[in-house]
Amino acid sequence: MLAIKFLNDTTGDLKKANYKYEVVVTQTRKDGKLDVIKIAEGEVKGHFRDDGWEGLVKKLSDQLQKEESNKPKNISADLDSLSFHTERVNDDQVQSVVSFKLEY
Numbered sequence: 001m002l003a004i005k006f007l008n009d010t011t012g013d014l015k016k017a018n019y020k021y022e023v024v025v026t027q028t029r030k031d032g033k034l035d036v037i038k039i040a041e042g043e044v045k046g047h048f049r050d051d052g053w054e055g056l057v058k059k060l061s062d063q064l065q066k067e068e069s070n071k072p073k074n075i076s077a078d079l080d081s082l083s084f085h086t087e088r089v090n091d092d093q094v095q096s097v098v099s100f101k102l103e104y
Contacts, residue, residue, distance in 0.1 A: 004057070018043065021044060047059050
């Protein structure tokens with residue numbers, strides 16, 4: 001089973017509402033009992049109340065698809081592309097910077 005829970009965060013107005021959401025699935029254990037596992041959570045802001053619950057689900061879906069399409073694809077980094085720099089700031093503190101090049 002998959003379930004999406006929306007909770008109004010009370011920061012909206014008469015026309016628009018803002019929600020926190022949580023997505024959970026169930027997993028059957030070997031003993032036959034179910035565990036509920038949270039697989040996602042976040043916020044949906046600016047939902048037009050007149051669009052109803054269907055509009056809220058669509059807004060969440062559109063938001064997640066947009067976030068997914070903005071993620072870089074095929075990110076890889078190997079040890080040769082990592083560089084390390086360490087410098088002593090004072091006797092009690094050492095500052096380290098790690099940088100690497102992403103190719104996608």
